[in-house]
Every structure is written in C-alpha cells, then in structure tokens.
Amino acid sequence: MSILGLKVNGKDYEVEVGLRTTLLQVLRDKLLITSPKVGCNTGDCGSCSVLLNGLLVRSCITNALSAQGKEVLTLEGLGEPGTLHPLQKAFYEYDAAQCGFCTSGMILSAKALLDKKPRPTKQEIREALSGNLCRCTGYFKIIKAVMAAAKEMQDNKSNKKIG
C-alpha cells in the first residue's frame, strides 16, 4: 500500500492506495465523490471522465499513483444548485439529461472543449463529445446545451468588458 496525495475540487487529500487502484476508485470509494461513474471500467463509455490538471481523462483507467500531486475537477467542483456553471445550467434548461448517468462525463468533456475553444462549431462539439456515450437522449439536446452554454459564456465575457 502507498499513500497518494492529491487535490480534488480544491481540497487536499491523502489516501491509501494499492498498485492497481484507479483514480475512479479513489474518488468514489475513498472520497465518496460519486459523480464520476463506473460505466464500463475500460475507458470506452466516458462516464468516469474527470479533469486532471485541466486535462480530460478517463479516471477508470488512470492509475491512482500516477495522479500524485495533481488536481482533479469533478462535477461537484464545477457548481452547486445556486451557483451553477453555465454548462450545468444549460444541461438543466435544455433537458440534456434523462437518466443522467452520462451527464457528469458529458459536462466535463464539454468544459474541456470550451476551455480550449470558447466558440466551437457543432461539428467540433460532436468530436469533443465523441468519447461520451449516451444511451438515452440521442445527443441532440446535449449538443444544443453546449452551444447555449458557449454562447452564454461568451456573452458574460463581453458584458464584463463593457461593465
């Protein structure tokens, strides 16, 4: 067993992990941060996606010890009811979550895109979300929500400049 030190959603943690422990297990089982989900456990479905030092990764196949000293962002760290991130707000308003299982991964993948490309085209959104499977919605509303969030974030930026 080894000790892993990392930051999650702004808080520092130290947890005991084994050689085979994944970042997903650290988050869900040890820290009880349950928004990243176990969907396939092989990196294919995207429900476990988190941001690691700002980079979109699959936590289910990230060896926990390789995350030593790094920062993790999960959905809980993005926003709460009352302080929603524009992506969360848009997903809510555009009904982009049905069973909701893929939602955490979808929103974080969208965030990773908007961090790099604040004005994505529809095609760029589809490519950015190509690693996130959704079995319920048919993706249409998800893409709409991301476009709406991107627009709102751009509007906020220009409002800040004016004000």
Place this chain on the structure above:
Amino acid sequence: MEEAKFYRASNPKDACDLLSKYKGKAYILAGGTDLMVQVNRRLIAPKTLIYIGESELSYIKEDGNTVIIGATATFSEIMDSSMVQEKIPLLVAAVNHIGSPAIRNMGTIGGNLANASPAADSAIALLVLGAQLKLISKNSERYVDISDFFIGPGKTLLQPDELLKEVVIPSQSPMLKWSYRKLGRRKANTLSVVSVAISFHFNNGVCSGARIGLGAVAPTPLFSNKAAAIMEGKRLDDKLIEQVARSASEETEPIDDLRATAWYRQSACAAVIKQLLRQFVV
C-alpha cells in the same frame, strides 16, 4: 507476501536501471490506456510498476529533416504540434482517429507501439512514413526499423530489459501524395476493423516510391510490399488501382473476430485502397 512496488522513473536511465533489475517481471506504465484496461479486466495483476509518465520522454522535436517523438508523448500532444502537422501530416491523420479525446490525452505513441495490436493506428502511418525506433537498455541502445518491430499480435522485438525511447520519423516531402482511412464499427471511439495508409510520389500522372500500410488485417500491422511495387513507374488509372487493391488484399491474413469477419476485412481493405487511390487520378 511480496510487497507491490510503484516506481517513478525520473529519466530514461532510471527506467532502464529498474527494468534491468526486474528482468521482465515489471510492467511499464505510461498513459495506462492499454495496461489499466487489462488490470481492470483482471487479465494481469502487476506486482511492480515502473511509471515513465514523468521521465523526460514526452519530447517532440525536429532534427533537420527528421521528427523525433519521445515514447510518452501523448496523441493529443502529437496532434497539437504545429511542427508535426507540417512535417508528418500522415501521422496526425492516423492519430486523430485513435479512441476519443480523453484517450488521446492519456495514450502515448510508445504505448501504442509496444502494445503491438495488429490494429494499432499509429503503427500503420509510421510503417508508411518509414519510421525507426530507438530501443535502449541499461548497457545498450539500438535502432530498429518499424517494419521489423512487430513479430506477432501483441509481440515486439523489445527484450525484457529494453525500453522504447523514441520514434524517429523522416519528414514527408511536401510533394508526397498521401491518404489515410480507418473503418470501424462506429464513426468514432472505435477499434479499427480495417485501416489503410498510402503514400507515393506522383509526376505527370506516374507513380513512384509507393508505400502501403494496412491495419487489422494480419497478425501485425502490415507493410504491403508487393502491392506498392506494382505501382512503380506506372500511370495511375482504374486498371492499376484494381491491380494494387487485389494484390494488397491477397497479402492480408485477416481473422474472424468480434468486430468483423476475415472475408469482410479482405473485401473492405481492397475497397478502401481503391477509394484512396482514386482521389488522385487526374
């Protein structure tokens, strides 16, 4: 009970010292997109991991007419490099289709090659680009042609104490014609069912120096020598394209598996080659 160990190699020499000490009993971890899948599926239970993700192996640099990519450069880093986009666009085209954005952020070129899947997307492009691989160990180093590197499904020339350090790739000539296509059961986030990379020189409608790489149609990434040779000095027309496609598909040794049948792979391989070559007919 044997204590499990996680080593962080600070540099390639560290990694080699560890490999030499553990003599094939340790697993190398970079992005983990292949290794951790096997761990999660309980196919392997490593007792020792040598982590090379922070071992000064993720460089991407140019040296004259050559691009040198360190083994742990991720696919995203490779795709985003403007130098790579300019000098070896064929590799970018191939790597663009690997997995998904998150997988490309984690997966490394060294891992893709060392894992040696017959469908390895980067391998097909590198075969056509004529890449060389630098293999190092505690007391030695050698260069290996990528066309010799793969010896079977999941098997390479790497010795138990050897590390793949970097991939050395000649820059593509700006006049080179090239194309890449990957077929999968889905449009994205999918393993190759058949992949094809082609490059050739084209002067007044006449081909020379053609190179054809085929993926997922043989026990290893396939370099289609005979088919490429047929193109030498010939005019690119439908008749030649037919011959090339037929010859290439005869060189394949595909299998039936979860994703497709051997028959489909052979037929699709020929069809994709024709499709790619027809783009260039004047």
Place this chain on the structure above:
Amino acid sequence: MNVVGKRMKRYDGLAHVTGKSPYVDDVYIPGTLTVKTFRSPVIKGKIHRIETTNAERLRGVAGVITHHDVPHNAFGLIADQPVFASESVRYKGMPIAAVAAVDEDTAMEALERIQVEIEEQEYVLDPIEAMQPGAPKVRPEGNLFLFDDRPYRKIVFGDVEAGFNEADFVIEERYFHPSLEHAPIETQTSLAVPKENAL
C-alpha cells in the same frame, strides 16, 4: 392536472447536473458486502457436482449460496427461469452460485475456488434450426413456446383474403428483427439493506 400543457423542467434535472443524483452504487452504507455470481462457462450441460466449501472457507467470505438455498427457485413473467441452475445449464453465463464477501477482490477470489462439474451437451443457437424436428432440446418440454396451444401468435384484422384478392401486387417476405433493450449506461446493480423483519 395543473402541469398538463405546461413546459416543465425535469424534477431530477438539477440533481443530475450537479452530481447529486444517487444511483445505486453511489449509496454508501458501511459494512456492505459485495456479491459476485459464479456463472456457467458452457452453453448447455448437465450439472453433476457443485463444490463451494473452498470458497466458503476463504477469509472475508460471508456466505456462498446455490439453488439449495432458494426456497422457490423460479421467477419470470412465466415463472420457469431458475434463480440458480440446479440440474442443468441452459445458457452460457447462467448463474450457478453466488458469493458475498467483504470486498470485490475477495469475492472474485472466492469465485475461483468454486468447482462445478458440468457434462457438456449439444446445443442449438438459431431459432429456425431449433424449430426443426430432431433439434437439440433446449428444455424438456421442447423448443416451441406455445401461445394457447399454437407455436406462433396469429394476429388478424379484417378480411385478409379479400385484401389479397383486391391487391395489384402481393409480396411475400420473411423479416427478422432483433430484440431491442433500452439499456442505459448504469450497470445493473442492487443494494439490499436488511432492517427489522424486512429488506
């Protein structure tokens, strides 16, 4: 009825987008055991022996159950599907035993210690083949499921013969459609919490 015709937001939408929706595996109750199932490695066969003692002895295993432990070993819309296979196995993956242990690793190790002797038998995988006389029997009663004495469902609306007579063209074809399951990504999970006289 004061919501009919109104545009509503999903009642669980806010919880979904903030990661607060509690899926089964998100519920943490200290001391929860993990259950793993031993499943048939063969497609069809006759079970001769099920040996679970070695699994039961493994440290961390709370219990191992088989068909012996199920009072009424049948469920389904038509209750003919066993919870655990007892005499025979009818499909690859059919549950034969289950282990409850302190964690997943222990449960998986316990599964490896279960021994089952199955005499493999001839199987049929194609429904058309299964309908032919002499096809291997999937179940003792035979391979045809009867809807009121008939091995098919007949649905008739109106006068079909008259329709055919009036038609310009009659096209006869055989259509196959796979069964579709709506399968959300959440894997099948359940959590059972014993309370006083209830679960």
